[in-house]
Every structure is written in C-alpha cells, then in structure tokens.
Amino acid sequence: xxxxxxxxxxxxxxxxxxxxxxxxxxxxxxxxxxxxxxxxxxxxxxxxxxxxxxxxxxxxxxxxxxxxxxxxxxxxxxxxxxxxxxxxxxxxxxxxxxxxxxxxxxxxxxxxxxxxxxxxxxxxxxxxxxxxxxxxxxxxxxxxxxxxxxxxxxxxxxxxxxxxxxxxxxxxxxxxxxxxxxxxxxxxxxxxxxxxxxxxxxxxxxxxxxxxxxxxxxxxxxxxxxxxxxxxxxxxxxxxxxxxxxxxxxxxxxxxxxxxxxxxxxxxxxxxxxxxxxxxxxxxxxxxxxxxxxxxxxxxxxxxxxxxxxxxxxxxxxxxxxxxxxxxxxxxxxxxxxxxxxxxxxxxxxxxxxxxxxxxxxxxxxxxxxxxxxxxxxxxxxxxxxxxxxxxxxxxxxxxxxxxxxxxxxxxxxxxxxxxxxxxxxxxxxxxxxxxxxxxxxxxxxxxxxxxxxxxxxxxxxxxxxxxxxxxxxxxxxxxxxxxxxxxxxxxxxxxxxxxxxxxxxxxxxxxxxxxxxxxxxxxxxxxxxxxxxxxxxxxxxxxxxxxxxxxxxxx
Amino acid sequence: xxxxxxxxxxxxxxxxxxxxxxxxxxxxxxxxxxxxxxxxxxxxxxxxxxxxxxxxxxxxxxxxxxxxxxxxxxxxxxxxxxxxxxxxxxxxxxxxxxxxxxxxxxxxxxxxxxxxxxxxxxxxxxxxxxxxxxxxxxxxxxxxxxxxxxxxxxxxxxxxxxxxxxxxxxxxxxxxxxxxxxxxxxxxxxxxxxxxxxxxxxxxxxxxxxxxxxxxxxxxxxxxxxxxxxxxxxxxxxxxxxxxxxxxxxxxxxxxxxxxxxxxxxxxxxxxxxxxxxxxxxxxxxxxxxxxxxxxxxxxxxxxxxxxxxxxxxxxxxxxxxx
Numbered sequence: 065x066x067x068x069x070x071x072x073x074x075x076x077x078x079x080x081x082x083x084x085x086x087x088x089x090x091x092x093x094x095x096x097x098x099x100x101x102x103x104x105x106x107x108x109x110x111x112x113x114x115x116x117x118x119x120x121x122x123x124x125x126x127x128x129x130x131x132x133x134x135x136x137x138x139x140x141x142x143x144x145x146x147x148x149x150x151x152x153x154x155x156x157x158x159x160x161x162x163x164x165x166x167x168x169x170x171x172x173x174x175x176x177x178x179x180x181x182x183x184x185x186x187x188x189x190x191x192x193x194x195x196x197x198x199x200x201x202x203x204x205x206x207x208x209x210x211x212x213x214x215x216x217x218x219x220x221x222x223x224x225x226x227x228x229x230x231x232x233x234x235x236x237x238x239x240x241x242x243x244x245x246x247x248x249x250x251x252x253x254x255x256x257x258x259x260x261x262x263x264x265x266x267x268x269x270x271x272x273x274x275x276x277x278x279x280x281x282x283x284x285x286x287x288x289x290x291x292x293x294x295x296x297x298x299x300x301x302x303x304x305x306x307x308x309x310x311x312x313x314x315x316x317x318x319x320x321x322x323x324x325x326x327x328x329x330x331x332x333x334x335x336x337x338x339x340x341x342x343x344x345x346x347x348x349x350x351x352x353x354x355x356x357x358x359x360x361x362x363x364x365x366x367x368x369x370x371x372x373x374x375x376x377x378x379x380x381x382x383x384x385x386x387x388x389x390x391x392x393x394x395x396x397x398x399x400x401x402x403x404x405x406x407x408x409x410x411x412x413x414x415x416x417x418x419x420x421x422x423x424x425x426x427x428x429x430x431x432x433x434x435x436x437x438x439x440x441x442x443x444x445x446x447x448x449x450x451x452x453x454x455x456x457x458x459x460x461x462x463x464x465x466x467x468x469x470x471x472x473x474x475x476x477x478x479x480x481x482x483x484x485x486x487x488x489x490x491x492x493x494x495x496x497x498x499x500x501x502x503x504x505x506x507x508x509x510x511x512x513x514x515x516x517x518x519x520x521x522x523x524x525x526x527x528x529x530x531x532x533x534x535x536x537x538x539x540x541x542x543x544x545x546x547x548x549x550x551x552x553x554x555x556x557x558x559x560x561x562x563x564x565x566x567x568x569x570x571x572x573x574x575x576x577x578x579x580x581x582x583x584x585x586x587x588x589x590x591x592x593x594x595x596x597x598x599x600x601x602x603x604x605x606x607x608x609x610x611x612x613x614x615x616x617x618x619x620x
Numbered sequence: 621x622x623x624x625x626x627x628x629x630x631x632x633x634x635x636x637x638x639x640x641x642x643x644x645x646x647x648x649x650x651x652x653x654x655x656x657x658x659x660x661x662x663x664x665x666x667x668x669x670x671x672x673x674x675x676x677x678x679x680x681x682x683x684x685x686x687x688x689x690x691x692x693x694x695x696x697x698x699x700x701x702x703x704x705x706x707x708x709x710x711x712x713x714x715x716x717x718x719x720x721x722x723x724x725x726x727x728x729x730x731x732x733x734x735x736x737x738x739x740x741x742x743x744x745x746x747x748x749x750x751x752x753x754x755x756x757x758x759x760x761x762x763x764x765x766x767x768x769x770x771x772x773x774x775x776x777x778x779x780x781x782x783x784x785x786x787x788x789x790x791x792x793x794x795x796x797x798x799x800x801x802x803x804x805x806x807x808x809x810x811x812x813x814x815x816x817x818x819x820x821x822x823x824x825x826x827x828x829x830x831x832x833x834x835x836x837x838x839x840x841x842x843x844x845x846x847x848x849x850x851x852x853x854x855x856x857x858x859x860x861x862x863x864x865x866x867x868x869x870x871x872x873x874x875x876x877x878x879x880x881x882x883x884x885x886x887x888x889x890x891x892x893x894x895x896x897x898x899x900x901x902x903x904x905x906x907x908x909x910x911x912x913x914x915x916x917x918x919x920x921x922x923x924x925x926x927x928x929x930x931x932x933x934x935x936x937x938x939x940x941x942x943x
Contacts, residue, residue, distance in 0.1 A: 254758055262836035275762070275911060364836050365907030366827060372658040440828055440906050443913060601762070602910040605836035 462561025763841025
C-alpha cells in the first residue's frame with residue numbers, strides 16, 4: 065500500500081489517502097491519467113473494476129471515478145491483502161470539452177465501462193478503440209440520460225418517435241450487414257437473440273462462415289431500466305427495491321451491498337445478529353441463484369431434466385426466504401441498518417432452513433452420478449473455452465468464473481463484510497478454467513454456502529443462548545433520516561461475482577445523489593468477444609451459459 | 621385386393637387413423653414419461669390423466685393461421701409439409717403389423733422389404749432439408765444443412781445394421797426375417813440391434829443427436845418458420861417416422877408381432893413402447909452432441925463397428941447356425 069501511495073505522490077494530486085483496502089487519490093490534471101494507470105499496471109494493479117462518472121451540476125464538473133484493483137489471483141494465503149486504487153479526475157461538464165484519455169488500451173477490462181460512461185454521461189474517451197453508443201437505445205443517442213439536466217418527462221412524451229428510431233436503426237444495420245457480407249459464399253450474420261430461445265434479452269451479432277464463428281459483437285440494453293438513475297429518485301429505504309432488481313436470481317446480496325454503503329456514510333454499525341442474518345439471507349440467495357445456473361448449464365445443451373430437479377430443490381430455499389420476508393423472489397429483506405424483519409420464532413425458521421438443506425443433501429448423489437459425471441457433457445464442455453489466470457486479471461473476470469480458473473478471489477475473504485470475518489471459509493477453486501469447471505465450481509459453492517449457513521445459524525443460536533442477541537429486537541439499528549455529504553464504496557461477493565456500489569450523497573440528503581452499480585456480467589459479456597471466435601455455432605449456448613450471465617445485472 | 625380392403629388399409633389400419641392415434645398416443649406417452657423423470661406432473665387436466673391433452677393441442681394447432689413468410693418460396697414452403705407425411709407413411713405397407721391382415725404378412729409382401737424400408741426412411745431427411753431451404757431463413761437453412769450432414773453420415777451404419785438380419789437369414793423379406801427369428805438369432809443380432817437403435821436416434825433427430833432442430837443453437841432448425849397446419853403436418857410426419865423406424869427395428873431384430881405366448885399386434889406395440897421408453901430415458905439424461913462430434917462418432921466408430929458386425933454375422937451364420 066505504501067508503495068502505491070509513493071507512486072501516486074509522484075504525480076500532481078489533490079490528496080492521496082487510505083480508505084479501507086483502497087488507496088484513494090484525486091488527480092489534478094486529467095492528462096496525467098494514462099501515465100498513472102500505466103505505472104499502476106506495472107506495480108501490480110492490473111484490472112479496472114469500473115468507471116463511474118458523477119455529475120456535479122452546481123460545480124459544473126463531472127468527476128470520473130476509476131476503480132482499479134490488483135486482483136493478485138495467485139496469492140498463497142488468506143492474509144495476503146490485495147491493493148486497490150480509487151482514482152478521481154475532474155472533467156468539464158460542457159459537452160464539447162467533456163473528454164478524457166481512454167485507459168482501455170492499457171486495461172482492456174475498462175472497455176465496456178467506458179462505453180457505458182460515454183453513453184450515459186457523455187464523457188468522451190479519447191483513444192478508445194471503438195467508441196460508440198452502447199447500452200442505450202437509438203432514441204437516447206446524444207442525450208446522455210444520466211446527466212442531472214436530462215428531462216425524462218420530456219423524453220417520454222415522444223414515445224412513438226422513439227420507438228420508430230429504434231426500428232429504423234435495426235433496418236439500417238440489417239442493410240449494412242447485407243452490403244458487407246453479401247449473398248455469395250458461406251458467410252452470414254446471425255442475430256443470436258434477443259428473442260432466441262437460449263439467449264435471454266441480449267443480442268449477439270454472430271459473424272459466421274458456415275458453422276464457424278469469425279466475430280461476435282454483443283448488443284446489450286434490452287432490459288435497461290436505468291436503475292442507477294431510478295435510485296436517485298427514491299429515498300434511502302425505497303432504493304432497496306431498485307437495487308434488488310439487478311437480477312431476480314440472487315436477490316438479498318445486492319441489498320446488503322447497498323445497505324453497507326449507506327451505513328458507512330451514516331456512520332452506523334449494525335448488530336452482530338443482523339450481520340449473521342445477512343450471511344444466512346445472502347447465502348440462501350446465492351444457492352437459489354446457483355441452482356438455476358447449474359440447471360441452466362445443461363439447458364444450453366438441450367437437456368432440461370437437471371434444471372427441473374434444481375428448481376425442485378430451489379423451491380425449498382425460496383420457502384426459507386418466503387418464511388422470513390413474505391416474498392419468494394423480490395424479498396426486500398435487507399435494509400440500511402440491519403435486516404428488515406425481526407425473527408419472532410427463530411427456531412421455526414431454522415427448521416425451515418434445515419429442511420431445505422436436507423432436500424439438497426438428498427438430491428446430491430443423483431446429481432453427482434447422472435449429471436456431473438455425464439460422459440456426453442464431458443465431451444462437450446471439457447477443454448472448451450479455457451480462461452487462464454492472465455485472462456482473469458486482464459478482463460477482470462469475477463466470482464465463480466475466476467475461481468474456476470484457479471484464481472483466489474473472493475470478496476468474502478479479501479475484504480470481509482457482514483458476519484463473514486468470524487466464519488471459517490476458504491477459497492473454493494477449480495484448476496482448468498474450462499466450461500466444465502465453471503459448472504463444477506457452482507456445485508462446490510453451493511456446498512460451501514450451506515456450510516456457511518450452518519455456521520451462521522450456530523453463531524446465532526449461541527448468541528441467543530448467551531443472551532447477547534435478541535432476534536426480536538436486534539434486527540435493526542435506527543438510521544438517521546438525513547445523511548451527511550459523503551461517499552462510500554461497498555463491495556460484496558454476489559452469486560456471479562463481485563458487485564461494487566459507489567454511493568455519493570450530498571448534505572442533508574434524503575436520496576442518493578449518485579449510485580453506481582458495477583455488476584460482473586458486464587465483464588463476462590465483454591469476454592465473449594474474445595472467447596467465441598474459433599468455436600462453432602453449437603458452442604455459443606454452452607459457453608454463453610457457462611459464463612452464468614444475467615442480463616438483469618448486465619443492463620441494470 | 622378389393623377396393624374395400626384397400627380403403628380400409630389406407631384410411632383405418634395401418635393407414636391414417638392408426639397413424640393419427642399413434643401420434644396422439646406417443647406424444648402423450650413421451651410427455652408423461654418425461655414429466656415423471658423431470659419430477660413434474662405433465663399433462664393433467666384434459667381427459668383422464670391428461671390423455672386428451674395432445675388431441676386438444678393438435679386441434680388448436682389446426683385452427684391456427686398458417687403463415688407463409690414474405691421471403692420464403694411459397695410453393696416449396698407449402699408443398700413439402702404435404703409430401704413429407706405421405707412419404708413418412710409409405711413404409712407402413714412393408715411392415716407386417718398383425719396376424720389378422722393378409723395371413724400375417726405385410727400388405728406389400730416383397731422380396732425387397734428391407735431395401736424398400738431403408739430407402740423410404742432415407743428419403744425423408746431430404747424433404748426436411750427442402751423445408752429449411754424453402755423457408756429462406758438463416759436458422760432454417762442451417763438446420764437443413766445439418767440434417768443433410770447428419771443423414772449422410774448416419775445412413776451408412778443404419779443400412780449396414782439393417783442388413784445384418786437379411787444376411788443372417790438370407791432374405792430381405794421382412795415377414796420371413798421375422799418368422800426365422802429365434803432366441804439364438806436375437807442374441808447373434810444384438811450388436812446389430814444396438815447399432816441400429818443408436819443410428820435410429822440419429823435418423824429420427826432424437827437426443828443426443830437432436831442437432832438439426834437444436835433449440836438453443838439454431839432456434840428450431842427447419843421448423844422455425846412453420847406454424848399452424850403446416851407445422852402439425854410436419855410433426856405428424858415426424859411421429860409417423862418414429863413409428864415406422866421403431867417398428868422396423870422390432871421386426872428386424874426382435875421378432876415383430878410374435879410374442880412369448882401368442883402372436884398379436886399388441887406384442888409389436890409393447891416392444892415399440894419399450895423402445896420409446898428407452899428413447900425418452902436417453903432424452904431425459906443426455907445433453908446434445910456437437911455436429912462435428914456426431915460426424916466423428918459416426919464415421920470413426922459406428923460405421924467400422926457396423927462393418928465388423930457384418931463380419932460377426934457371417935461368422936455366426938457359418939459356424940454357430942451351421943448353414
């Protein structure tokens with residue numbers, strides 16, 4: 065950390081300070097940025113987590129935040145910390161002057177994040193290999209919807225024109241493809257999605273020669289709900305319903321991430337009971353998500369049986385969530401200050417959890433024998449789509465995808481939050497990093513999650529017996545109505561990887577001023593461009609499914 | 621053969637009514653078995669245990685609009701769904717169905733039974749390729765190309781496997797093959813039967829060889845543009861083909877309608893149902909292969925094994941049966 069600080073001090077900075085596991089620095093000159101990033105890369109901070117502009121309209125500036133992480137995927141022990149850098153640079157708000165040098169040539173992982181920042185805030189990135197509008201649809205081109213002066217109501221009034229603009233764009237693109245590809249030969253452009261049976265709301269433009277893929281261009285934004293902007297219009301508690309809708313599969317974890325950020329700005333510490341409750345809820349959500357991923361993996365190869373079996377088990381884990389919060393999918397069960405509801409009869413709820421775990425344990429042998437050892441699956445998935453550790457660092461693959469390649473990355477261990485610091489856990493990894501390992505890692509993580517739930521339940525039971533915890537009262541600490549000015553970064557290990565939230569508030573705030581949500585699927589989709597060429601058409605669903613991409617968190 | 625008989629054959633058994641009933645049955649049956657393996661209920665509400673669900677489905681499809689896409693070739697696109705079920709139903713006359721008709725022989729009792737069967741089954745995929753070609757849709761066309769590739773490679777081992785009983789019994793007449801079948805010959809023909817069933821999966825586009833209509837890859841293959849009546853006809857052809865090929869397998873290798881205690885159509889039906897259960901079980905537990913893997917498997921394993929099987933059959937004929 066000292067080394068990084070020294071390195072940053074060489075440049076013209078307003079301040080360099082420590083913040084949790086981050087070194088936070090603000091550069092005075094935006095021209096310095098590329099040099100700083102280059103030096104940081106040489107010093108081991110190799111991945112860009114996200115790029116988050118904040119629009120300060122009163123001060124006539126846009127502050128661009130770069131979250132750079134040194135992943136250090138080969139660390140030998142849990143104690144070996146990684147160093148992260150949080151760089152801030154100011155750019156003018158004026159559209160003509162609102163530009164900054166791109167860091168994509170140095171850190172490829174910044175690619176889509178810069179495109180997103182350009183599309184939503186209008187920050188031009190000079191030197192970006194392919195700067196274009198991204199995520200937003202044609203009707204938003206040149207309007208930059210996340211700027212504070214964007215008039216949503218006015219935009220909504222021109223609904224018909226907006227829809228026409230979108231269709232026009234599609235036809236233009238179609239004609240362009242017809243021109244470039246032509247009718248002769250075996251080359252063509254396939255639109256894999258957004259209404260394709262296996263794609264989900266994403267479109268991959270697949271340039272194929274016969275069955276062989278030559279180039280892939282993801283086109284995203286089909287479920288873009290502008291959640292980051294939506295959060296700015298809700299109060300601090302109301303925001304949780306926007307946050308939890310990142311992706312319905314793993315529901316409680318994003319709320320934990322957001323709540324942590326709010327608690328940090330408010331300066332509040334939650335009770336130990338709430339901490340363990342967050343572990344239990346978070347891990348239950350993780351299992352619910354992983355079970356779909358597990359079954360969906362086989363679904364991509366035309367086998368639905370496993371998905372059905374997994375959904376059968378998943379129902380029991382959803383019962384757990386329902387028992388606690390009253391809802392199965394969108395639970396809204398975590399809020400700033402703790403967890404939302406008291407546990408009036410904690411033993412009954414624990415019984416429900418035991419039942420779900422028992423169901424999983426009973427299904428496990430069958431899953432093992434029939435599916436995980438399936439020879440045809442092995443033929444298809446083994447040694448297909450291999451990621452090396454270098455890929456993990458360069459493109460910042462996160463969560464299970466990174467761990468399948470053997471990378472020791474896990475926010476729960478690297479920067480423990482909630483109750484994870486007191487629980488025993490280790491990195492779960494596989495070695496080869498092929499598609500099959502990305503299936504196995506999910507299976508291993510479910511078992512790990514169940515172990516964590518058991519540990520957390522034990523801690524709560526012990527706490528209640530010792531009289532230290534009261535499940536009926538301890539669930540929530542009182543949060544102030546208005547928050548002071550400040551900003552916080554909060555990270556959690558989501559089912560699909562790391563979620564990073566950057567929350568900015570202004571003085572006496574009742575709503576977030578800016579909430580940036582970084583979700584792992586963005587980087588994983590970015591990876592498809594490099595992964596798919598060279599494979600055949602049949603491998604698209606398999607490899608795509610093996611990345612466990614969820615369009616909800618891809619578009620937000 | 622009188623006109624009355626002929627009409628009976630065409631319209632009732634083993635013609636249209638029988639094939640329709642079979643389609644309703646096998647659709648329902650495979651759905652129910654698959655649902656059981658999936659831990660679901662399956663069709664439930666219409667009829668006893670949901671047995672009328674397929675009938676309802678078919679009539680729903682028939683009332684739907686048949687859409688011809690603007691870019692498709694309208695003649696090819698609409699004619700093929702009519703020809704396909706006809707061609708699929710043709711081999712029915714070559715198979716001896718029941719002891720009650722024609723003294724237990726097939727309606728067309730010919731010395732070229734096996735040959736006719738293989739040829740008529742082999743024509744079908746080319747028609748399906750034409751549906752993909754006529755749709756003028758990228759995914760349909762890819763599906764059409766895939767079915768050609770799959771057919772060309774599966775046909776060789778399929779034919780070689782079908783040839784093994786003909787070689788063993790020295791005749792291509794299906795009735796005589798069936799009648800010559802004993803426990804011993806069934807055992808001798810078992811390797812051939814296994815190869816036949818595997819290639820059958822490929823020819824019927826059943827998992828793990830459901831490559832031409834791989835939903836996750838190329839939407840619905842050659843079916844993509846079809847809706848309403850045309851789709852129903854194509855599906856009808858598919859199920860008819862399943863019936864014909866399974867009946868061929870049973871007749872060639874497992875003694876057709878001959879049962880342990882009595883000869884009846886229901887013995888044949890039971891054997892076909894067992895084959896169908898095996899097919900559904902494979903479908904419920906195995907993912908799809910890739911096209912190139914299927915080709916490799918076919919040419920470097922199945923075809924050589926089928927040739928070896930012929931060698932084994934000749935060996936058995938000379939030294940075990942002592943002909």
